[in-house]
Amino acid sequence: MVPNLTRIQSTRFLKLSLPLILEVTFVILVSNIVVWMLANYSDQVAAGVAIAGQVNNTIFLFFAIVSMGAGILMAQSAGQKNQKKMQSIFSHALYFALIFAIIGTVIFFLFYHEIFSFYQLEASVRVHAEEYGLILAPFFILNAIFLVFNQTLYANGKTLQAFYALFFCDMTILLGSAIFIFGVPWLGIPSLGVFGAALGIILGRFVYLISLAYFIHRHLGLTFTIPKRNPFKQPITKLIFKVGAPATLENLSYALFMMLITRFIAGYGTEAIIAKAYFDSLAMFTFFIASALANSGAIRVGQLLGEENYIEAQSTIRYSVKLAFVFSIIPSLLLAFGMVFISTWYTNDPLVIQYLMYIAIADVLLEIGRVFNLVVNRAIKASGDVRYPLLSIVIIQWLIILPLALLLGDFLMLGIVGIWIALAIDEALRGLNLWLRWRGLRWQKKAKKLFTSMAAPHDEP
Numbered sequence: 001m002v003p004n005l006t007r008i009q010s011t012r013f014l015k016l017s018l019p020l021i022l023e024v025t026f027v028i029l030v031s032n033i034v035v036w037m038l039a040n041y042s043d044q045v046a047a048g049v050a051i052a053g054q055v056n057n058t059i060f061l062f063f064a065i066v067s068m069g070a071g072i073l074m075a076q077s078a079g080q081k082n083q084k085k086m087q088s089i090f091s092h093a094l095y096f097a098l099i100f101a102i103i104g105t106v107i108f109f110l111f112y113h114e115i116f117s118f119y120q121l122e123a124s125v126r127v128h129a130e131e132y133g134l135i136l137a138p139f140f141i142l143n144a145i146f147l148v149f150n151q152t153l154y155a156n157g158k159t160l161q162a163f164y165a166l167f168f169c170d171m172t173i174l175l176g177s178a179i180f181i182f183g184v185p186w187l188g189i190p191s192l193g194v195f196g197a198a199l200g201i202i203l204g205r206f207v208y209l210i211s212l213a214y215f216i217h218r219h220l221g222l223t224f225t226i227p228k229r230n231p232f233k234q235p236i237t238k239l240i241f242k243v244g245a246p247a248t249l250e251n252l253s254y255a256l257f258m259m260l261i262t263r264f265i266a267g268y269g270t271e272a273i274i275a276k277a278y279f280d281s282l283a284m285f286t287f288f289i290a291s292a293l294a295n296s297g298a299i300r301v302g303q304l305l306g307e308e309n310y311i312e313a314q315s316t317i318r319y320s321v322k323l324a325f326v327f328s329i330i331p332s333l334l335l336a337f338g339m340v341f342i343s344t345w346y347t348n349d350p351l352v353i354q355y356l357m358y359i360a361i362a363d364v365l366l367e368i369g370r371v372f373n374l375v376v377n378r379a380i381k382a383s384g385d386v387r388y389p390l391l392s393i394v395i396i397q398w399l400i401i402l403p404l405a406l407l408l409g410d411f412l413m414l415g416i417v418g419i420w421i422a423l424a425i426d427e428a429l430r431g432l433n434l435w436l437r438w439r440g441l442r443w444q445k446k447a448k449k450l451f452t453s454m455a456a457p458h459d460e461p
Contacts, residue, residue, distance in 0.1 A: 002311070002314045002315055002318060003311065003315055004315060004318075004319070005312070005315045005316065005319050009312060009315070009316075010319060012300075013296065013297075013300055013316060013319065013320075016157060016159055016296045016299060016300060017159075017292055017293055017296035018159075019159040019160040019162065019163040020159050020162075020163070020292035020293075020295050020296050021288075021289055021292040021293075022163050023159070023162060023163040023166045023167075023292070024284075024288040024289070024291055024292045025288060026163075026166060026167055026170045027166065027170065027284075027288075028284040028285060028288050029170075030170040030173055030174050031281060031284065032281050032282065032284070032285075033174060033177075034173065034174070034177045034197065034200070035050070035277070035278065035281040035346075036345065036346065037177055037178065037181050037182070037197075038181065038197060039278070039346045039347065041181055041182070041193060042128075042193075043274050043347060043349070043352075044122075044124045044125050044128060044270075045128045045193060045194055045197075046274070046277055046278070047121075047125045047128075047129075047270070047273050047274045047277045048121075048125045048126065048127070048128025048129035048130075048131075048132060048194070049128060049129070049132050049194065049197055050276075050277035050280065050281075051116070051119060051121065051125070051129040051262070051273075051277075052116075052128075052129040052130070052132040052133040052136075053132075054255075054258070054259065054262065055115055055116070055129075055133060055259075056133060056136060056137075056140075057255065058252070058255040058256065058259060059104045059107070059108060059140065060104075060140075060143050060144075060147070061248055061251050061252045061255055062100055062103075062104050062248070062252075063097055063100050063101060063104065063140075063143060063144040063147050064147060064244070064248045064251065065100070065241065065244045065245050065248040066093050066096045066097045066100060066144075066147075066148065066240060066241075066244060067093065067097065067144075067147035067148045067150070067151045067244070068151065068243075068244045068247045068248050068381075069093070069239070069240035069241060069242070069243040069244020069245070069247070069248075070089050070090070070092075070093035070148055070151055070152070070155075070240055070244070071151030071152070071154060071155050071302075072155075072243050072244070072247070072302060072381065072382055072384065072386075072450075073089050073236075073239060073240060073243060074086055074089050074090070074151065074152055074155035074156070074302075075154075075155040075156075075298075075299055075301075075302025075303055075306065075382065076302050076303070076305060076306035076450065077089060077155075077306065078155050078156045078157070078302075078303055078306065079302065079303040079304065079305065079306020079307045080306045080307075083221070085236075086152075086156075086220070086222065087222055087223075088236050089236060089240065090148070090152055090222045090224070091224055091225050091226070091227060092227060092231055092234065092236050092237050092240060093148045093240060094145065094148050094224045095226065095227060095231050096231070096237070096240070097144040097145055097147065097148050098141065098144065098145070100144055101140050101141040101143070101144035101145070102141070104140050104144070105137055105138065105140045105141070108133070108137045108140070109134075109137060112130060112133055112134065112137070113130075116129050116130050116133070118259070118263060119259075119262065119263050119266050120263065120266055120267070121266055121273070122270050124270075125270065125273070128193075128194050131194045131195070132194050132197065132198050135194075135195060135198035135199075135202075136198050136201065136202065139202050139205060142202075142205040142206065142208075142209050143205065145209060146205070146208055146209045146212050149209070149212035149213060149216055150162060150212060152216055152220065152222065153165075153212065153215060153216060153219075153220075154295065154299050155299060155302065155303075156219075156220055157299065157303070158215065158219055158220070159296070159299075161215040161219060162212070162215070164211065164215070165208055165211035165212045165215060166208065168207050168208070168211050169204045169205065169207050169208035169211065170204065172200070172203050172204040172207045173200050173201055173203070173204035174200075175200075176196075176199060176200030176201075176203045176204065177196065177197055177200035177201075178200075179196070179200075180192045180195070180196030180197070180199045180200055181193060181196040181197055181200070182196075183196075243384060243386055243450070244386075246386040246387045246389075246390045247381045247386045247389070247390075249390050250381075250386075250389050250390040250393050253390070253393050253394055253397065253398075254393055254397070257393075257397045257398065257401075257402070260402070261405065261419060261423070262276065264405065264406070264409055264410075264419060265416050265419060268409075268415045268416055271349060271351040271352045271355065272355060272415065272416045274347070274349070274352050275352045275355035275356050275359065275416065276359075276416065278343070278346045278347065278352070278356060279355075279356055279359050279360070279363075282335060282342065282356075283335075283363060285331050285335065286328055286331045286332040286335055286363065286367050287328050287367060287370055287371075287374065289323075289324065289327035289328070290324035290325075290327060290328045290370070290371050290374050290375065291374055293320045293323055293324045293327075293374075293375060294320065294324065294374035294375040294377075294378045294379075295378065296320070297316055297317055297320035297375055297378065297379050298378035298379055298381065298382040299382070300313075300316050301313045301316060301317065301379045301382040301383060302382040302383075304316070305382070305383055305384075305447045305450075310444055310447070313379075313383075317375060317376065317379045317438065320375045320379075321371060321372065321375050321376065324371045324374065324375050325368075325371045328367045328368075328370065328371050329364070329367060329368065332360075332363055332364045332367040333364060335360050335363070336360040336361050336363070336364050339356055339357045339360040340353075340357055342356075343356040343357065355416055355417075358416075358417045358420075359416065359417065359420050362417060362420040362421050362424055363420060363424070365421075365424040365428070366420065366423055366424035366427050367427075368427070368428065368431075369424065369426075369427030369428035369429070369430065369431035369432070370427045370431070371431065372430075372431030372432070372434055372435050373427055373430050373431045373434065376431070376434045376435050376437075376438050377389050377430075377434050379438065379443075380434060380437060380438060380443050383443040383444070383446055383447040383450075384443075384446040384447050384449065384450030385437075385442065385443040385446035385447070386446075388434075388437055388442075389434065392430055392433050392434060392437075393430060396426060396429050396430050396433070397426055397430075400426075400429070401422050401423070401425065401426040401429075404422045404425065405418070405419050405422035405423075408421055408422050409422070
């Protein structure tokens with residue numbers, strides 16, 4: 001029988017979680033305000049930027065191979081209070097993040113035409129997607145670096161500092177987007193549309209990078225130093241990729257699956273893809289607290305496993321699941337009931353509004369499964385059991401849900417609503433599977449194995 005968290009333990013967890021909740025809240029608010037700005041500028045621009053954002057986020061997953069691996073190892077090192085090992089992880093992770101950023105940028109510029117052709121978008125949407133993607137591509141390196149910075153602060157429990165950095169970033173994005181999308185005639189600043197949206201994002205990312213670097217140097221005393229020995233042959237590098245690669249491949253598989261799903265939806269017409277773009281933005285309100293709780297749960301699990309405290313790790317995740325469930329279902333129900341009014345803030349197109357209303361209803365079921373996928377999935381990966389979630393998502397999504405989506409969407413002619421029903425079933429199946437894995441305690445063996453590997457001496461940079 002797993003005991004409940006004590007008041008001190010639950011308070012510690014909530015203190016860790018609160019800055020993450022505030023952080024995600026600001027991300028969602030700013031994201032929705034920017035989408036609203038673009039929607040008022042043009043539906044086609046809003047859809048194009050959303051597609052380009054999905055492509056960019058998929059490329060960022062390659063960078064996350066390094067940052068996720070570093071974050072998992074860093075959390076356990078923080079639990080062990082091993083400063084030298086954290087410095088080694090930090091330097092090696094940044095070194096490879098820079099390499100991956102360069103590769104990702106080159107790949108995008110070489111194949112961006114083929115990437116956007118895959119979606120088979122109407123010309124009025126595709127031109128904006130390509131423009132937005134090309135403007136942001138030279139700045140991929142910023143994302144690669146701050147992903148490592150962000151995971152480093154998280155792993156050490158410095159979630160409040162990470163929130164401050166994101167707050168400065170979001171305020172810059174919000175102000176920059178408002179100025180550059182619509183322009184300020186009396187200051188001589190013209191309306192820049194897509195370019196303006198991209199410029200606001202770039203300025204915000206620079207602010208984010210500088211803020212994170214400051215907090216890492218001040219609170220953790222970590223600095224980037226080029227590894228003295230061949231970093232490709234160092235034990236710590238192998239460990240970063242051993243842990244980070246499966247965890248990221250899982251996210252990459254999900255991203256590619258969602259790209260294919262988006263391609264299906266685009267086949268139902270421009271109204272369907274516009275509805276998806278708007279709902280993806282609104283849906284963040286239904287799971288943002290669950291996502292923050294999942295992150296704090298994973299951080300705490302990593303630290304507890306570094307201390308070899310397996311009982312509190314189990315109690316923490318059970319507590320996280322309960323909280324996440326409450327804070328996901330209530331907003332999803334509110335969104336479903338209020339969509340008839342909320343949708344009019346974004347568009348006057350009756351077909352888009354109808355799609356949004358149906359999707360919101362189907363999404364209530366989706367959120368039930370998503371709670372387990374967010375909280376338990378990240379906890380399992382934090383323990384070092386990174387391969388099982390990858391196998392779960394590959395088997396369930398690609399072998400079961402993909403054919404089901406085609407059946408419901410195309411053959412039963414339910415369109416985008418059928419797709420959403422299939423996605424709800426996907427979340428339910430994967431969530432149940434991962435919960436059973438966690439209850440089975442197989443992850444403890446993986447955690448002990450990773451702890452042994454972390455205890456071994458590693459070359460320092």
